[in-house]
Amino acid sequence: MPKRPRSQLSKHSSQARAAKIRRMGESSPERSQRLAEQNQRNSQVRARESSVERSQRLAKQNLRTSELRARESRLERSQRLHEQNVRTSDLRQRESSVERSQRLAVQSLRTSELRAQESRLERSQRLHEQNNNTIDTIVQQYNSNDLTAFVNDNVPKLVPDQRHAYETIVDSVNNNMGRLFFLDAPGGTGKTFLANLILAKIRQSGKIAIAVASSGIAATLLNEGKTAHSTFKLPLSVSLDQRSTCSIRKNGPLDKLLQDASLVIWDECTMSHRAHVEAVDRTLKDLRSSANVMGGITFVFAGDFRQTLPVVNRGTRADIMKACLKSSHLWTSVQHLNLRTNMRAHLHGITHSNFPQQLLKLGEGIFPSLNLGTDYAVTFSLGQIVYNLDSLIDAIYPDIENLHQNDFRWLCCGAIVSPRNETVNEINNLIMQKVPGEVKCYKSIDTVTNIEDTVHYPQEFLNSLNPAGLPPHELSLKVGTPIMLLRNLRPPNMCNGTRLLIKELKDNLIVAKIITGPAAGELAHIPRIPMIPTDLPIPFKRLQFPVKISFALTINKSQGQTFKLVGIDLRKECFTHGQLYVALSRVGAPDHQYILLPENNITSNVVYREALQ
Numbered sequence: 001m002p003k004r005p006r007s008q009l010s011k012h013s014s015q016a017r018a019a020k021i022r023r024m025g026e027s028s029p030e031r032s033q034r035l036a037e038q039n040q041r042n043s044q045v046r047a048r049e050s051s052v053e054r055s056q057r058l059a060k061q062n063l064r065t066s067e068l069r070a071r072e073s074r075l076e077r078s079q080r081l082h083e084q085n086v087r088t089s090d091l092r093q094r095e096s097s098v099e100r101s102q103r104l105a106v107q108s109l110r111t112s113e114l115r116a117q118e119s120r121l122e123r124s125q126r127l128h129e130q131n132n133n134t135i136d137t138i139v140q141q142y143n144s145n146d147l148t149a150f151v152n153d154n155v156p157k158l159v160p161d162q163r164h165a166y167e168t169i170v171d172s173v174n175n176n177m178g179r180l181f182f183l184d185a186p187g188g189t190g191k192t193f194l195a196n197l198i199l200a201k202i203r204q205s206g207k208i209a210i211a212v213a214s215s216g217i218a219a220t221l222l223n224e225g226k227t228a229h230s231t232f233k234l235p236l237s238v239s240l241d242q243r244s245t246c247s248i249r250k251n252g253p254l255d256k257l258l259q260d261a262s263l264v265i266w267d268e269c270t271m272s273h274r275a276h277v278e279a280v281d282r283t284l285k286d287l288r289s290s291a292n293v294m295g296g297i298t299f300v301f302a303g304d305f306r307q308t309l310p311v312v313n314r315g316t317r318a319d320i321m322k323a324c325l326k327s328s329h330l331w332t333s334v335q336h337l338n339l340r341t342n343m344r345a346h347l348h349g350i351t352h353s354n355f356p357q358q359l360l361k362l363g364e365g366i367f368p369s370l371n372l373g374t375d376y377a378v379t380f381s382l383g384q385i386v387y388n389l390d391s392l393i394d395a396i397y398p399d400i401e402n403l404h405q406n407d408f409r410w411l412c413c414g415a416i417v418s419p420r421n422e423t424v425n426e427i428n429n430l431i432m433q434k435v436p437g438e439v440k441c442y443k444s445i446d447t448v449t450n451i452e453d454t455v456h457y458p459q460e461f462l463n464s465l466n467p468a469g470l471p472p473h474e475l476s477l478k479v480g481t482p483i484m485l486l487r488n489l490r491p492p493n494m495c496n497g498t499r500l501l502i503k504e505l506k507d508n509l510i511v512a513k514i515i516t517g518p519a520a521g522e523l524a525h526i527p528r529i530p531m532i533p534t535d536l537p538i539p540f541k542r543l544q545f546p547v548k549i550s551f552a553l554t555i556n557k558s559q560g561q562t563f564k565l566v567g568i569d570l571r572k573e574c575f576t577h578g579q580l581y582v583a584l585s586r587v588g589a590p591d592h593q594y595i596l597l598p599e600n601n602i603t604s605n606v607v608y609r610e611a612l613q
């Protein structure tokens with residue numbers, strides 16, 4: 001302990017002595033007051049001391065804390081820096097990988113560009129060769145000797161109106177006149193016969209003649225015929241407001257074919273929507289770089305406005321007329337050629353009977369009378385009248401129980417036709433029951449095309465839909481029954497409308513013999529395919545065999561076909577222009593057709609006179 005100075009010690013001791021004397025002389029209340037004051041002072045001193053200490057402690061603590069913090073932050077900082085470094089290096093690495101990939105992309109782009117340039121050259125070379133091969137193959141496919149024989153055999157058979165049309169069209173092709181014709185030919189006047197003869201004449205000289213038809217069935221009747229849809233790659237849906245064109249690739253084989261073509265014949269053109277015909281006109285002008293109608297090709301429309309017109313879903317009479325080829329601006333450029341001799345009747349030796357005249361009057365709506373509306377009393381002069389369905393079936397399919405023993409050809413010579421799909425299905429099911437053999441039922445898989453619609457359209461609902469042109473959900477078939485294709489599978493042999501006879505029913509395949517068209521007699525294999533109906537507001541897809549039983553077919557499907565025997569079911573009336581005329585003009589003589597009528601013999605003959613003016 002440090003020594004205090006002498007003066008200070010003496011002063012302190014004298015003060016302490018004085019205090020001791022005072023303490024001795026003081027009373028107890030004074031003492032207690034003094035002690036209280038002393039305690040207070042002590043506690044104040046202590047308090048003062050402790051606050052100093054505290055502040056010292058706190059200062060020390062703060063120091064320590066700040067030291068710790070400093071140390072901590074140093075750690076943190078180093079950690080942060082470390083992390084930052086890692087991140088930076090990552091970024092740098094990533095950046096470099098991006099750069100690398102960028103560099104690689106640029107490199108591969110350059111390589112692919114080079115390759116593309118190369119392949120473009122190669123492809124154009126290949127396409128050029130392919131195109132030339134296609135044209136060569138087509139021209140080589142025409143067997144000149146056969147064609148010459150066909151022309152020589154049939155030209156002498158032409159009746160005067162056919163001969164005039166033949167010479168006028170061949171002349172336009174041979175002199176590159178590029179004219180547009182309409183071959184106006186009522187049913188049975190030989191327009192298909194004439195079309196095949198003109199095609200043969202042009203192909204015989206090494207030129208390219210293209211044959212198309214509005215329906216698959218009509219296409220199978222033309223030599224090398226295809227549907228207009230598949231040949232011209234027509235747009236699926238058309239609108240009169242849009243200036244649509246066909247999806248034909250520039251410099252592709254089809255482009256080359258159309259550039260080199262000398263003649264196009266479009267059969268049953270009256271069934272086509274005029275927007276399709278106009279799309280072909282625009283496309284040909286573009287491909288052939290010509291402002292002339294149809295790009296300057298000699299173009300023949302063949303058809304009959306007395307027969308059915310384009311189908312417009314839920315369309316009115318005015319809508320159908322608007323869609324009709326006659327309403328097109330192209331119609332003013334058309335040169336008319338008329339066929340008037342009914343060859344079906346002519347060949348039956350009944351030129352003097354009034355059957356063809358009656359049919360023509362019926363088709364033109366001037367028979368029986370302009371004032372009777374659509375009601376028409378059918379007479380025996382048009383066919384043999386029956387009053388129940390069994391009689392009609394027996395007349396057309398007399399030996400149906402022994403179907404398997406009969407030659408398949410008899411099946412394609414006859415058919416029952418009806419205006420509506422429901423009655424066609426009813427007749428087919430009834431005849432199916434009479435055919436011996438085991439039924440095999442194929443169920444389709446129906447799905448909505450847009451997955452979000454699944455909740456709105458349950459499976460059962462989709463299965464219940466039965467739109468025209470689509471096979472049913474439950475397709476019941478028997479070996480030996482005739483079926484009709486509902487889609488173009490392999491044109492021209494297997495088109496929409498081709499009829500086949502079932503030979504074998506496997507789980508996932510139908511084996512059938514083709515009985516109509518150019519491949520009649522050949523075996524064909526039909527798979528299940530997905531089909532989307534275009535005329536339904538519900539977008540759905542059905543996976544099913546694209547076939548329907550074809551003992552009976554709709555009148556629209558029968559357009560363009562010649563039968564030996566036909567049954568016409570008119571229990572339900574014809575509902576649109578030309579149906580009755582088409583139904584009654586499939587055979588050459590009235591005794592080859594049976595008509596099922598209601599008891600009063602009255603049916604409906606709908607004719608849009610504006611379509612015939």
Ligand SMILES: Nc1ncnc2c1ncn2[C@@H]1O[C@H](COP(=O)(O)OP(=O)(O)OP(=O)(O)O)[C@@H](O)[C@H]1O
Pocket residue numbers: 157158159162185186187188189190191192193194304343344347559560561562585
């Ligand atoms: N000049 C002819 N000589 C021999 N037969 C012919 C002649 N013209 C047509 N025919 C035959 O007459 C029948 C009817 O002819 P085609 O099928 O060509 O008529 P179409 O006008 O196309 O009939 P539709 O419009 O009803 O389809 C056919 O069997 C056909 O072979």
